[in-house]
Amino acid sequence: MAAAAGPRQKRKTVTVLFCDVTGSTALGERLDPESFRQVMRRYFDAARRVIEHHGGTVEKFIGDAVMAVFGVPVLHEDDALRAVRAAAGLCEQIAVLNRELEADFGASVSVRTGVNTGQVITGTEERLATGDAVNLAARLEQAAAPGEIIMGPQTWRLVRDAVTAEPLEPLRLKGKSLPVTAYRLLQVRSDMDPGIRLAGAPLVGRQGQLRVLGDAFANVVGERSCGLFTVLGTAGVGKSRLTAEFLRGIDARVLVGRCLSYGQGITYWPVVSIVKQLLDSEHGSADATELMGRDVKVAAAVNVLLGEQETVTSPREIAWAVRKLFESCAGPVPLLVVFDDLHWGEPTLLDLIEHIADFSRGAPIMILCLARPELLDWRQGWGGGKLNATTLLLEPLKPADTAALIEELVPEGSHLDPQLRERVQTNSAGNPLFVEEMLALLTESDGRGLIVPPTIQALLAARLDQLRPEERTVLECGSVEGQSFHQGAVQVMAPEEPDVPGWLMTLVQKDLVRPERAVLPGEDAFRFRHLLIRDAAYEALAKTDRAELHERFARWLEERDTGLVELDELAGYHLEQAFCYWCELGPAGDRARRLAVDAAAHLDAAGRRALDRVDIGAAVNLLERAETLLPPRQTNLALQESLIRGLGESGRFDDAIARADRIADESAAAGDRVGVLRARLAGMMWQAIVDPERELAELRTLVAEARPAVERDGDPAALATLEYAAGWVDYIPCRNVAAFAAFTRAMQYARRAGDLWFETSIRKMAAAAIYLGPTPRSEALQWITDAEAQSVTYQPELEWRKAAMLAELERFDEARSVLAASIGQMNERGLALSAAWAMQTAWEIEMLAGDDAASERNIRQGCEQLDRLGERAALSTSAGELAEALYALGRYEEAWQWAVRGLELGSSDDLATQVFSLGVQAKVLARRGETSAALTLAEQVDRLARTSDDPRNPGDTALYLAEIMYLSGNPTRAGKLVQRAIDLYKSKGAIAFAKRARRLTAQWASGTSPAST
């Protein structure tokens, strides 16, 4: 008795071939044993060769018999035909062998063959396949006469278009209650028979397009560069086919990813599948695997993508890491990456592709994107403005090509009514899918009384109507999962259907679906040959059935250990669909409500993971859908807080604020006071960030009001929101100590609430606060180093603050190298804005090191970059710093101009800009001899600087005042002010600033400026 199927065992439909040598006993008696063994060895060798040539696997030799299985380990769409061909091939080989045997030994052999298709269990320890289907194959073999090949009914059904065969008298077989109709094979028709449409018609036309693709590929290889190629065309016009033909003729490592038609929120689906291909232990790239082991940053981003590591990363980081993987393996063999159905891609995915196209250098990588033209509706500039991008519009077939295609597809010997031919030619409008489907319909229905449907949709519906009910059921169940689907899923959706695998095989034979690599381990998978076929099957389902089937599929996914990163997205989507259909059918009952709650839980989880990847667009989509599914008046506050933050982060401030208001109202109506406060805090945060001058006071009041209630309530998510808001209240007016403390608490609460993304974004703010605050530099440096260690992903903000702190501690060389490495990393990832911004640190390092020329060069470069990028907020401060640098070089008029620019760009609450720009103006006024104007201005800046708890600010302004005093002939006063500055700098351990103050004083005394030396 068979034990319960182990984990690696599975049911599969395979074709089994048995053949046995007849007359071997007699032969054995006539030959001496040694010669006999030799004869048999030759026979077995021939059998193995033929079977393997056709893609079968020899299971074993039992005495004189050979058993082979087709479909293990890999399923082919035409396994049955392969087995029959192998059987026929073996007979031919036997004939050859017999000629030799006759000559050598005066003996000959003949074989009896049985071929049968059916379900078996595979993956057991010692056998490739076991089950009834195997037994039947053996019985058929025993029933065959010498030289005969007998096929079981299922095999015959699958190959009948490709063979000539005759039915036998129903066979009564031992152990079988019903007689079996078997068939004797007479002939296998040639491979070229057009009646076998397994691979469609040969390509017609498209030679020009193939050439263009070939040239683009040759260019990529020749230049060792990256090229982006996009093929646009309507559904069914032949994009995927053109690509398949192109791929056949090139020598490259090919990776293919497809976007899901319901991919909203499933941003990385195609990338995940591509990366899995690349890292596959058998067929993947050793170089890519090696890179994963060597580079922790690449590994971290990729592992987040694959769901194997929980940490916060970002779309940039992921794009960079994927590019690194591509580059690592595109060396000796070029890499060709195909993104099919890109019109369904999420914006973040398109960004990833553009990043690779923009930044990849020195490696031959061709990215081939296939999309319907609507891609351009929402991504107008796709590929535009890139020297390495080409777009090809695939037009319908030319009339002559359409005619040629019709000719190819009409089975030889059959007649197509000229009028019908004309209608197909016209109605298809050059769409090859239409032509194919129309002719398939004609063949299947014998063309009786058939009209040509006007659209491809109507045509496909008509074609599905021709199917047997079982085939239809199987097809419709598959359509619920999507264009690709798993056999196991169909089985749970159609539990009453005893032979799902068999019907799938006939659908394969009708070329409606094709076997495909399964996404889920241990499963067989199929794919609709064309998505429009899937749509037609799905459309035909009643809504009640759709609701039912979506749910069954989702539950199946939930119960299986799929190991799928996108499990929540998928299960959430299908439960959501089920719920929506029930709602369309009538008021939601208990069952529908339970579906909604489960769907919301999945989508919520998926949304949170998207936040961890900072894939904000997807996160907002998923969380909003989760929200819609939850019962009204049952607000999930943690979800709402995430949504409000997500909306704000993606720049949709008004939406964030409006949502916060709505949630506050809802919570008020439900009598939930803490809820009201949480919602208001979340919304107010964004108001204060957008317009601090107006809203900060209100946020402060709100924080004070909310604190007792939220603390009493004790929910960590709520506390994180509260402390984060409290941090901002102190951060904006430069009370950095308090801000740092609040951010630190906020981080702890966010962690306790399990909100990684929030924790990471708060950490950035905490880093800013500790950098700007009075914390002794060595302590702050340690904090930053620890913070970096908390996450393996690259965090530019932390690195450049670390560089600045090192400089303040006079560790200039380290500072320079940390910053240079960090800028290198930013440029690698295309973070142009951050890299430009980081030039402020490059200025600070050289300014402190006393190299004024270098500091001017650095900050000027930063200003130019920011200007080019149209970034104003950062430019105002950089302009003030450039003014400082120019002043230090003695270029006072230019310094004045840049100070003016900084003030124009910066807002009045931007402390750094104000201090630098006004300070420079005050000093230039003093140089011009306008001492009292200079003093008034400098004192104004000094008052402003004292509002900050960063000692550096009043330190800087004391130094301005000192210089003005010195210039107006008051060295004693100047000396006191310098001392004040030094004391302030030293209070935060910024020894490099103190040194600089002494250096400047020495310069004033010697009457030199670097410009005049």
Ligand SMILES: Nc1ncnc2c1ncn2[C@@H]1O[C@H](COP(=O)(O)OP(=O)(O)OP(=O)(O)O)[C@@H](O)[C@H]1O
């Ligand atoms: N030039 C051609 N010669 C012969 N058959 C073709 C040709 N072009 C396309 N076909 C056939 O037409 C069918 C539809 O083509 P294909 O799947 O490539 O369309 P598509 O443009 O990728 O559509 P979609 O946008 O829906 O993905 C396929 O079965 C394909 O084999």
Ligand SMILES: [Mg+2]
């Ligand atoms: Mg396609």
